Amino acid sequence: MKLKEALRNDLTEEELQHLIGSFDVVGDIAIIIIPPELEAKEGIIGDAIINIQKNVKVAAKRNGIVSGEFRTIPLKIIAGENRKETIHKEHGVRFFLNPEKVYFxxxxxxxxxxxxxxxxxxxxxxxxxxxxxxxxxxxxxxxxxxxxxxxxxxxxxxxxxxxxxxxxxxxxxxxxxxxxxxxxxxxxxxxxxxxxxxxxxxxxxxxxxxxxxxxxxxxxxxxxxxxxxxxxxxxxxxxxxxxxxxxxxxxxxxxxxxxxxxxxxxxxxxxxxx
Ligand SMILES: C[S@@+](CC[C@H](N)C(=O)[O-])C[C@H]1O[C@@H](n2cnc3c(N)ncnc32)[C@H](O)[C@@H]1O
CATH class of the missing domain: 3.40.50.150 (Vaccinia Virus protein VP39)
Known part of the structure; x- marks a missing residue:
């Protein structure tokens, strides 16, 4: 199910207009951009992501922009388990990482x-x-x-x-x-x-x-x-x-x-x- 559909009963029509329906998934952490208009609803949005995507255990929002020499981005957990480390698989390779501390x-x-x-x-x-x-x-x-x-x-x-x-x-x-x-x-x-x-x-x-x-x-x-x-x-x-x-x-x-x-x-x- 798509995120917008999942939130149809929890957000107003106007709030749904602001919602960015796509997000990245790094290992079992979903990373989403929450517009300022939806900050009060970020927990509900995080819960919805975890509900619709069974492999996701943590929902986090981008809490700033990619910056600095190391190209990192602050993350804030908005739902799920309280951790930022995960294991991501790509092309048959396993990567341990904390997406807040490193660029990936x-x-x-x-x-x-x-x-x-x-x-x-x-x-x-x-x-x-x-x-x-x-x-x-x-x-x-x-x-x-x-x-x-x-x-x-x-x-x-x-x-x-x-x-x-x-x-x-x-x-x-x-x-x-x-x-x-x-x-x-x-x-x-x-x-x-x-x-x-x-x-x-x-x-x-x-x-x-x-x-x-x-x-x-x-x-x-x-x-x-x-x-x-x-x-x-x-x-x-x-x-x-x-x-x-x-x-x-x-x-x-x-x-x-x-x-x-x-x-x-x-x-x-x-x-x-x-
Ligand atoms: C855009 S990221 C790419 C990371 C990685 N190649 C990838 O695709 O996931 C750029 C990386 O360069 C590193 N970096 C920046 N300046 C550097 C330098 N002068 N010498 C070595 N590494 C540097 C940053 O810490 C960051 O990890």
Whole structure:
């Protein structure tokens, strides 16, 4: 049953107009946006979510916006069990996480699979900004890459990533490092076939250091927020960094992988670089 239908007897017609009927489910936690007009009814809305979705045990509302270097969001529990930790399954991988303390988007699941399917057997893959290990572990699960290295600055996310690697015992080709990529990456001797940069908004500040560790003919996956019709501006960010680093962008495609607000898209520039 849909949330609006479930609440038909509990909310007025006007309140139903304000209700956002969709929500994300991370493990057994539902995360919903409650508009200010419905704050007094948030408990009823949370109970309704738990009633209609049997796998959900906690209902939480976004209590702010995604912000800060670690891209986290405050959550307030509005119904169900009093906890914020859960286990989320994606592409056969189990992830422990607390969605308030770390960034994790269930909506990027197809994108993680898309990139994993691009990785060729034997590749060395680098995931800058690896969070709880979602990209590294999904790539390890779905590809035959040789080794996948992740770097993450949020200590809590990194600790979850280590826990997730340990929990998925069949995966043994993932290396996870804690720290700022600006400090950690220059210490590497390895050159990578593929570098993934899932940090839209500020990721462009890191393209140059990514290029230094990308093999000739390697692929860069650069994420950006972009307006419709301006995707070439994101490609230009990569091309300009290539010029600074004496490299050449030889092939690129911009893939839409999210739509966070009405006119803004989350895109990935897949760029082959010589
Ligand atoms: C948008 S999230 C993506 C997380 C993860 N890749 C995923 O898809 O679930 C960006 C991540 O980059 C991390 N981060 C931000 N700046 C960083 C830096 N300078 N070095 C390493 N990690 C950083 C944040 O803590 C956050 O976990």
């Amino acid at each position: 988007s269930v909506r990027s699941n197809n994108e993680r699979k898309r990139v994993a399917n691009l990785a060729r057997p034997g590749e060395e893959v680098l995931v800058m900004f690896s969070g709880i290990g979602a990209f590294p572990l999904v790539i390890a699960k779905l590809s035959q890459a040789n080794e996948i290295t992740g770097i993450e600055k949020n200590k809590i996310a990194h600790e979850y990533a280590l826990q997730n690697l340990a929990a998925n015992r069949k995966i043994n080709n993932v290396k996870l490092l804690e720290g700022d990529v600006k400090d950690v990456l220059p210490t590497f001797d390895t050159m990578f076939d593929r570098v993934i940069m899932p940090l839209p908004k500020t990721g462009e500040l890191f393209i140059d250091i990514a290029l230094v560790k990308l093999k000739k003919g390697g692929w860069l996956h650069f994420y950006d927020f972009q307006q419709e019709g301006s995707f070439d501006d994101s490609v230009e960010k990569v091309r300009t960094a290539c010029q600074r680093q004496n490299r050449e962008l030889i092939e690129s495609e911009s893939i839409v992988c999210g739509h966070p607000s009405p006119r803004v898209y989350r895109i990935c520039v897949d760029a082959k670089i010589r």
